Amino acid sequence: MLEIALLGVLSDADLHGYEIRKRLKEEGLIMNLSFGTLYPALARLERSGAIESYLQAPTSAKRTRTPLTGSLTGERAVAGSLMHQPVKSTRNKKVYRLTPAGQVLFRELLDSDSSNGADRRSFDIRLAFARYLPPSARLKLLERRRARIMEDLEQARLVSQETRKQTKKYGNALIEHNIESMERDMAWLNKLITAEIASRDDTTKRSVATRTTKAHLPTEIISPGSEI
Amino acid sequence: MLEIALLGVLSDADLHGYEIRKRLKEEGLIMNLSFGTLYPALARLERSGAIESYLQAPTSAKRTRTPLTGSLTGERAVAGSLMHQPVKSTRNKKVYRLTPAGQVLFRELLDSDSSNGADRRSFDIRLAFARYLPPSARLKLLERRRARIMEDLEQARLVSQETRKQTKKYGNALIEHNIESMERDMAWLNKLITAEIASRDDTTKRSVATRTTKAHLPTEIISPGSEI
DNA sequence: GTCATCATGTAAGCCGTTACATGATTGC
DNA sequence: GCAATCATGTAACGGCTTACATGATGAC
Numbered sequence: 001m002l003e004i005a006l007l008g009v010l011s012d013a014d015l016h017g018y019e020i021r022k023r024l025k026e027e028g029l030i031m032n033l034s035f036g037t038l039y040p041a042l043a044r045l046e047r048s049g050a051i052e053s054y055l056q057a058p059t060s061a062k063r064t065r066t067p068l069t070g071s072l073t074g075e076r077a078v079a080g081s082l083m084h085q086p087v088k089s090t091r092n093k094k095v096y097r098l099t100p101a102g103q104v105l106f107r108e109l110l111d112s113d114s115s116n117g118a119d120r121r122s123f124d125i126r127l128a129f130a131r132y133l134p135p136s137a138r139l140k141l142l143e144r145r146r147a148r149i150m151e152d153l154e155q156a157r158l159v160s161q162e163t164r165k166q167t168k169k170y171g172n173a174l175i176e177h178n179i180e181s182m183e184r185d186m187a188w189l190n191k192l193i194t195a196e197i198a199s200r201d202d203t204t205k206r207s208v209a210t211r212t213t214k215a216h217l218p219t220e221i222i223s224p225g226s227e228i
Numbered sequence: 229m230l231e232i233a234l235l236g237v238l239s240d241a242d243l244h245g246y247e248i249r250k251r252l253k254e255e256g257l258i259m260n261l262s263f264g265t266l267y268p269a270l271a272r273l274e275r276s277g278a279i280e281s282y283l284q285a286p287t288s289a290k291r292t293r294t295p296l297t298g299s300l301t302g303e304r305a306v307a308g309s310l311m312h313q314p315v316k317s318t319r320n321k322k323v324y325r326l327t328p329a330g331q332v333l334f335r336e337l338l339d340s341d342s343s344n345g346a347d348r349r350s351f352d353i354r355l356a357f358a359r360y361l362p363p364s365a366r367l368k369l370l371e372r373r374r375a376r377i378m379e380d381l382e383q384a385r386l387v388s389q390e391t392r393k394q395t396k397k398y399g400n401a402l403i404e405h406n407i408e409s410m411e412r413d414m415a416w417l418n419k420l421i422t423a424e425i426a427s428r429d430d431t432t433k434r435s436v437a438t439r440t441t442k443a444h445l446p447t448e449i450i451s452p453g454s455e456i
Numbered sequence: 457g458t459c460a461t462c463a464t465g466t467a468a469g470c471c472g473t474t475a476c477a478t479g480a481t482t483g484c
Numbered sequence: 485g486c487a488a489t490c491a492t493g494t495a496a497c498g499g500c501t502t503a504c505a506t507g508a509t510g511a512c
Contacts, residue, residue: 018463027403028403028406032501033500034501036466039465039466040465040466092463127402128398163255168359169359170355170358171256171356174356184412229471245491260473264474267493268494320491320492322492
């Protein structure tokens with residue numbers, strides 16, 4: 001779970017521990033990742049060969065803050081720009097970079113990990129990096145989550161009927177509100193699923209229309225792009 | 229956290245472990261409490277004197293299933309109805325009962341526990357048993373939760389503005405949906421808080437109107453009742 | 457000069473899960 | 485007779501938090 005998030009942010013850019021934490025917070029994925037969790041996790045990933053680290057010299061220039069331009073390919077290179085200098089400062093900034101093995105691991109974890117993607121935490125993190133998944137896996141992820149919420153929702157509705165006569169004011173208010181929340185989640189997921197299918201059909205049509213040599217749907221092609 | 233839930237359900241009725249789990253699931257409080265958590269927790273509470281257990285003979289009659297009438301006082305006695313019989317069956321059914329010390333502990337934990345009631349899990353469980361809290365504490369609980377959601381919401385809105393330009397389709401969808409969820413939670417809490425204040429004012433007015441001997445508001449009186 | 461923030465880590469412990477072990481009762 | 489459910493527990497392990505320890509840099 002944590003691993004996916006770490007590999008995920010490192011898929012976007014090379015980062016050091018402290019900054020990884022900031023990113024995960026900024027992206028709303030993990031609001032308060034403790035250092036006691038983060039650093040050992042990075043060490044484990046490095047030992048396993050999924051990531052590797054290099055030292056970055058302290059930023060001598062004021063505000064050489066990563067510009068974060070919209071360029072899709074440029075970000076990754078930024079961190080290494082000062083690497084050739086001898087590391088004179090003791091300011092240990094261990095910047096981590098995803099290895100090819102790590103990329104493979106990431107995509108494996110992202111798709112059908114041993115468990116699934118049904119529970120909220122697991123789903124949120126996977127969805128955040130869904131652009132690294134092939135469309136078919138993306139759709140499955142959404143559908144698994146929807147199925148799970150449907151289960152929970154049906155259970156909650158049963159409970160609601162049973163306990164409605166038991167005059168437990170606050171408990172009932174809670175259950176009713178939870179049911180409404182789940183119904184909205186369902187609607188949201190349905191919207192995403194519809195959009196997903198539409199874009200898939202759209203791709204199909206286009207590829208059929210242009211009569212390219214590729215006869216079959218490229219289901220295994222990974223598109224990290226970010227087009228709407 | 230778990231302790232509050234256990235003491236809470238035992239405040240309503242005497243129950244054995246297996247049934248406690250069922251109740252917590254039925255009430256939507258803890259959907260999948262594992263026995264590996266439940267039984268040791270009960271043992272700890274018993275050791276600490278908050279609860280005590282007695283053995284219940286196996287239900288010889290078919291379906292002597294607790295009738296669950298609406299009577300507010302009747303439920304507690306049901307379990308003990310067959311107690312005078314010598315326990316002949318080896319069917320160990322350890323029924324737990326809240327001790328006076330346990331009731332005190334429960335109310336202490338429910339109100340201003342070391343932490344707060346800000347995070348969702350903690351809040352949900354406390355709200356479910358809010359009828360055991362004095363109105364003032366109930367209001368504080370709702371307001372703490374609202375404050376927390378407001379914080380999270382503001383943070384999320386900041387994030388949303390920052391990352392909107394970064395074209396991360398799925399991440400953005402997630403954040404937007406979370407913001408909407410939090411906004412609805414806020415509205416719901418506001419409704420509850422308004423109702424809470426209204427009922428408090430109502431009580432005030434009535435006690436003033438009838439000119440009872442009690443001059444001051446009975447803020448410390450606990451009303452386990454369940455009137456709407 | 458001192459406070460906030462940046463930066464990396466270790467150690468102890470809490471809370472909870474999964475898996476294991478055991479056995480009785482009920483319904484088909 | 486067999487499966488599902490009821491019923492109670494133990495052992496091992498996972499994931500994450502808190503608290504501790506350390507120190508540099510930047511802002512005021």
